[in-house]
Amino acid sequence: MFTAKPIFNPEKNTLLLEIKGNLPDLILDGDLALKIERKGFEKRKELHITVLGFKSGKRIREALEKIPDKETIIEALIGMAENTEWTFDVNPERFHISKNERESIIQMVKLDGIDNFFDRLNGLLNTDIETPPPHITLYTKGVDERSGMSGIGINSQEEFEKLNPRPVIAQKPDKPAGAKVYTKIILPTRPQPDTIVAIFILKKFGEEIFPGIKTASVDFWQVPPEKETEESLDKKGIILIDLGGGRFDHHAIKPQTTASDLISSHLGVADDSALAKLLEYARRDDFFGKGTVSEDPIDRAFGLSSMIAVLNKSLVKNPAKVVELILPLLIAHYNEEVKRTKELPEEFEKKLSSGEAETFPVRQRDKKLKVVIVNSESGSLAGYLRSQNGGRFDVVAQWLPSSHVNILTRPTKRIDLRSLAALLRLEEATASGLDLTLSVRSLAGYGRIKEIPEWYYDPATNSIQNGGLNPKEINPTKIPRDKFKKIIELGLSEQLWSPREQY
Incomplete structure (x- = not known):
């Protein structure tokens, strides 16, 4: 049994039941979901059950025009929506429907309270608005982005039957008819x-x-x-x-x-x-x-x-x-653990074999550091590489497809990144054709330097970030990829400048 949250729009007189959680992941077999997505369908990010759609909302507005005290009626409608216990079970049936150039995969549900709600609604407004077949649109498809995001409104059983509904079967084809189903x-x-x-x-x-x-x-x-x-x-x-x-x-x-x-x-x-x-x-x-x-x-x-x-x-x-x-x-x-224990180890091995990842040691003072530079957009790979299972790398430089680079460290090693921060900013300025007058110690400072906004030195996480994993207004570095290993070696080893030097 699932619970949905009512959202009534008093301007359009529509009522949606908002559904939280990964419902498609729970109710769809993984192979079936993959098959649907391979056909060009997009999974709906926001799931809901439509109780009152635009067509029903229009009929409500027309009925309200005939009522002198319509504000009181609207308040009563809102109260009915909020006080109904909107719980539902997922039915075995799901369908592919189509209208014009739009297609949807819908999941039928048994929605408690809907018949009683429409009885009260029609009694209140003296209307005969039909109860729609309760369903959730799981996937949509269209000829362009706009139409592909839109579901197909269903206001009655008659409308549903006109949408050429075809069953979407989750069971294996050889499953015998009438096989036991656990409910x-x-x-x-x-x-x-x-x-x-x-x-x-x-x-x-x-x-x-x-x-x-x-x-x-x-x-x-x-x-x-x-x-x-x-x-x-x-x-x-x-x-x-x-x-x-x-x-x-x-x-x-x-x-x-x-x-x-x-x-x-x-x-x-x-x-x-x-x-x-x-x-x-x-x-x-x-x-x-x-x-x-x-x-x-x-x-x-x-x-x-x-x-x-x-x-x-x-x-x-x-x-x-x-x-x-x-x-x-x-x-x-569980999905993250699958990445950590299966997918990420395989990804890293492939990148090592293809040359998209390289590992090397660097000595910083009395510490021997394990360093890796890897091309990847994974939000989990850097954490994995710093973990026990991932090799306990002390420094991970992740090169994104956008050419943004983020450098993260293992906290327990307490690595000093100041020399590396200064060198990165100096190289960035050179690549950008800037003539800096800042001292090396200023270039090694925490935070962001306005002259070189590409690099943010975060002391809280002991990282140097070129926009993070989701860079927006930050430009990617202009430093060539083939120079990066040498810069990291020189910066971490403090060969060109040591923060411990006194001026």
Whole structure:
């Protein structure tokens, strides 16, 4: 079960239900999503369900013109929108629709409260506005950027049928008709870190064994229904977690384990290195109550376990919302871990082989530094290269496709970048044809120098940045790529100037 936020526009009399989180990542099989995107469709960045579109809004305006006290009616409409509990489940059906030169992939949903809302709306305005088929536009496509971003309005079932709807099938073609589909995941109590991690793993990896589990809703029972067993519920497409003493009830298993471990083992992903931290987090929280180890009160207040606890307190009547809010965080963590443990090591090896990365040592005073220069636009690669798994490089110079360069360091090494900052600014001035009158010590200063704005020396992160990863108004360096290694060697080794020299 998912929750949406109503947004009523009193000028256009439209009502959208805003949806947060990575819903397409949860409900679409990765192969299907890739297939859709390869056909030129763009994933919608902002997801919503349209309750009242422009056509319905126009009819509301026409009705309001006949009402003397329309301001009171508008306030009543806003109240109806805000006080309706807009919760929805994802239906199995999704469709490709088209109109003129626009195409969309839409996901049908079961939207609680919509029929009652339209009954009250039509009673209030004395209208007969039809209830639209509730759906979410996941992907759009058009002949140009503007049309490609626009969805296709659907105000009634009749309009929907005129859009040439064609089913978008997620199942494998050879899946037998009438195959069992899993629609519910049942927990015994409010969500805990372990059970939320377990649900993430189940939805992420369980589709082949449990068809439909990606879109299954989460519900809560204190005990299973009378005469029902795990086996009988499984036949109905219902999976129990930590309930009924079944295969995923870790309370019934010896030695001590977690629901996350049981499910990951059942699905054959327990050894996935990208899951290691999540599984360990679930164990630590469940076994010892130490989801957050730090004793710092701020760390503890804003640690994930504490945030789950406060969400449970504030969403007592809607515990499924807690799962909905936390799952996108786990998705983001897992995706980053996949990069760190699989994609980034492979990327770096390829760049070393192709000559797009070079490593070399530099001595600065009594320190031997490991340095790497790498061509990449990845926002994660520099952090990976400074990590234990990435080689513990002390200095990473990342050359972006735009020719912007950012130089980052490993904090524990306490590298002095002043000589390098001065040399970079001096070389930049030379490449730009500038005649500087600044002293070397001024060129080594923190922050940005107005004469050479390309380079920012950040003492907080001990980095020298030419615009960062998202450069906007900062121009790329004019220093040639083939000179960069020598500049870094001279700057870090302080051969041309040492900040310790006294004047």
